[in-house]
Amino acid sequence: MCPIEAHPSPAMDEPSLEVAWKRWRHELHRFPETGFREHGTADRVGAILLALGLQVHRGVGGTGIVANLRCGQGTGVIGLRADMDALALTEAAPGREHASLHPGCMHACGHDGHMAMLLGAAQLLSRRRDFDGTVRFIFQPAEEHGRGAAAMLADGLLERFPIDEIHALHNIPGLAAGHIATRVGGIMASEDDFVIRITGQGGHAAAPHRTVDPLRIGAEIVLALQHIVARCVDPRQPAVVSCTEFTTDGIRNAIAGEVVIRGDTRSHSPAVQALLEARIRELCQGICGAHGAACTVEYSHEFVPTVNHASCVATAVRAARRVVGALRVDADTPPMMISEDFGRLLQRVPGAFVFLGNGDADGPGSVPLHNPRYDFNDDILPVGARYFAELARTRLPAATNACTTAT
Numbered sequence: 001m002c003p004i005e006a007h008p009s010p011a012m013d014e015p016s017l018e019v020a021w022k023r024w025r026h027e028l029h030r031f032p033e034t035g036f037r038e039h040g041t042a043d044r045v046g047a048i049l050l051a052l053g054l055q056v057h058r059g060v061g062g063t064g065i066v067a068n069l070r071c072g073q074g075t076g077v078i079g080l081r082a083d084m085d086a087l088a089l090t091e092a093a094p095g096r097e098h099a100s101l102h103p104g105c106m107h108a109c110g111h112d113g114h115m116a117m118l119l120g121a122a123q124l125l126s127r128r129r130d131f132d133g134t135v136r137f138i139f140q141p142a143e144e145h146g147r148g149a150a151a152m153l154a155d156g157l158l159e160r161f162p163i164d165e166i167h168a169l170h171n172i173p174g175l176a177a178g179h180i181a182t183r184v185g186g187i188m189a190s191e192d193d194f195v196i197r198i199t200g201q202g203g204h205a206a207a208p209h210r211t212v213d214p215l216r217i218g219a220e221i222v223l224a225l226q227h228i229v230a231r232c233v234d235p236r237q238p239a240v241v242s243c244t245e246f247t248t249d250g251i252r253n254a255i256a257g258e259v260v261i262r263g264d265t266r267s268h269s270p271a272v273q274a275l276l277e278a279r280i281r282e283l284c285q286g287i288c289g290a291h292g293a294a295c296t297v298e299y300s301h302e303f304v305p306t307v308n309h310a311s312c313v314a315t316a317v318r319a320a321r322r323v324v325g326a327l328r329v330d331a332d333t334p335p336m337m338i339s340e341d342f343g344r345l346l347q348r349v350p351g352a353f354v355f356l357g358n359g360d361a362d363g364p365g366s367v368p369l370h371n372p373r374y375d376f377n378d379d380i381l382p383v384g385a386r387y388f389a390e391l392a393r394t395r396l397p398a399a400t401n402a403c404t405t406a407t
Contacts, residue, residue, distance in 0.1 A: 017123060021381045024048065025116035026098035029376070032086030032105045032112070035142030036151075038063040041084050041115075045139050048119050052126045054137065057161070061152030065139040066161050069126055071398075074133035078395045079166035079349070080388050081342065082118040083111045083143035092372035109369050110171040110358065113376030113384070115139060117169075120385025125392055133396035136161050140341070146191065146302040149344040158348060165312050166351035167391050168342045169384060171376060173366050175357030178383045180320040181333035182354040184313045188306035189238065189266040190273055191339035195298040196221065196284050200291075202250065202257030211255045212292050215248055218259040221287050222246065225263075228279045233272060240266040240337050241276060266337040268305050306343035312352035319390040320354065324383060356384055 024044075033041050042063045049056045054067040063084070091106035093099050100106040107113075122137050138157075142148030175181060198221070200214035222243045233239045243263040250256030265276045281297050288295040313331070320329045333355065342353055358377045359365025365377030 017120065018382050020123070021116050021120040021385060022378050024119055025112050025376065025378060025381060028112040028115055029098050029107050030101050032100050032102055032107045033084075034088055034105060035085040035145055035147060036062045038084045038141050042139070042141075045084070045115060045119065049122060049137065052122055054122060054126060060157060060160075061141060061148060061155045063141040064148065064152045064155075065137075066157070067122065067137040067139075068134060068161070069122065069137070070134045071125075071129045071396075072132035074131075074396055074399060076133035076396045077136060077163045078133070078392055079136045079138050079161075079163035079351070080118055080121060080391065081138040081140055081166060081168040081345065082114040083140050083148070083341070084115060085111060085142050085144050085148070087144060087370060089370070089372050093375065096375065106372070107376070108371060108374045109144065110374070110376040111143070113171060113378075113381065114169070117381055117384030118388055120381060121388030121392070124385060124389040130398045131392045131396040132399040135392045135396070136163055138166070143341040146339070146341045146344075149341045153344070153348065163349055165309075165315075165395065166345055166349045167312065167316060167353070167388070168351070169354045169356050169387070170340065171358040171365070171380065171384075172355040173358045173368050173374070174360055175355060176328075177357050177359045177363070177365055177377055178324055178380050179328045179330070179357035180324060180354050180383075180387065181330040181357075182308065182313055182316055182320075182352060183331070183333050183335065184308055184310045186268040186305050186307050186335050187333075187353055188335065188340045188343065189240075189268050189303075189337045190301070190305045190343070191303040192265045192273060192277065193300050193302050194263055194265070194280055196261040196280075196295060197298075198259045198261070198284075198288055198293055198295045200257060200259075200293045202255050205253045205255055208255060213255050214259040214293055215250065215256050217288060217291050217293050218246060218248075218261055221284055222261060224283045224287060225280060228276060228283070232275060232279050237272050238266075238268055238335065238337060239272050239276060241280075264302075266339065268335065273301070303339035303341060304343045304347060306340045306353055307346055308352045309346070309350040312350050315391065315394055316352040316354055319394045320387055322394070323386045323390050354387075356380060356387070
């Protein structure tokens with residue numbers, strides 16, 4: 001699509017900027033949309049970027065947006081990315097004034113806050129123009145199920161909008177509000193999903209000897225899968241195997257004929273990924289074969305590990321310390337087993353991912369992610385916006401020449 005351009009809005013003082021960021025966040029929270037359905041979200045984000053004077057490209061990878069801001073004559077290009085999608089959850093916050101107006105859908109992971117912070121950074125940079133080079137503001141759809149980054153890449157993201165490095169963040173409940181944490185190397189895990197279908201021989205509950213009970217076989221498989229990490233994976237390598245669904249076609253007085261087990265695995269290395277898949281397949285086939293049942297195993301690779309590049313982490317740490325102070329920055333945080341679609345972008349471009357504390361203990365922002373009561377902590381909006389803006393200044397230090405308009 002052709003870019004659309006507009007002129008920047010009048011200058012605002014710092015308190016007014018923060019009020020605007022909070023308003024944007026609440027608007028985005030009220031109208032959440034799930035992956036690849038973020039049409040209204042993209043409209044709102046695009047309109048704000050347009051009003052700030054940025055060049056706005058719509059429809060990248062479906063509903064994604066790339067907005068460009070250039071200043072000076074520098075050739076460096078940095079990408080700053082936020083995710084856009086919400087979750088298919090019903091918000092449990094009846095007294096919340098900005099609660100979701102879309103039943104069965106809510107921003108339970110804080111992507112509304114991520115967008116507002118990146119918009120805030122765009123506002124700061126377009127207002128001050130204190131860098132030399134090009135900043136690309138990337139709003140990615142469909143992060144929650146690991147499809148959006150691949151869609152944007154397939155739509156020519158890096159060919160149409162080349163970048164030297166890319167940065168992103170995620171709010172984290174349990175970390176003190178406004179604290180920033182990152183690390184060199186693996187910071188988040190891959191996610192692989194599995195579906196195990198066990199076919200036995202159903203029958204009357206009063207005659208189990210005439211059946212091949214897939215429920216009992218499934219229970220044995222669930223227990224056996226828990227031993228993979230304990231007895232097959234090097235203890236120095238992080239790994240998780242979780243069975244999350246167990247369904248049958250049986251009823252109270254009838255032994256089931258089929259059982260379906262669903263779950264996922266998490267790891268930080270391709271070798272461990274391969275090991276987990278192989279052992280799941282071998283255990284399922286062996287256990288089912290021993291009991292006269294049949295089974296199939298579907299195994300899919302949803303998220304790749306998120307692996308930070310050392311030089312980009314150095315940039316992130318410098319920027320973070322300038323914004324929140326050295327005592328509030330952890331440059332060697334332990335890796336987490338959660339997954340992030342940003343990892344797929346880091347396979348193609350150097351970059352760094354950081355965690356931004358949403359709140360700890362029982363204070364604001366401490367409710368876990370993906371919880372119906374979760375809400376992004378508005379108090380950290382200025383931290384995230386200024387961190388994103390400081391990344392641009394750190395990576396693209398200002399020259400003495402005057403800035404150009406957005407390109």
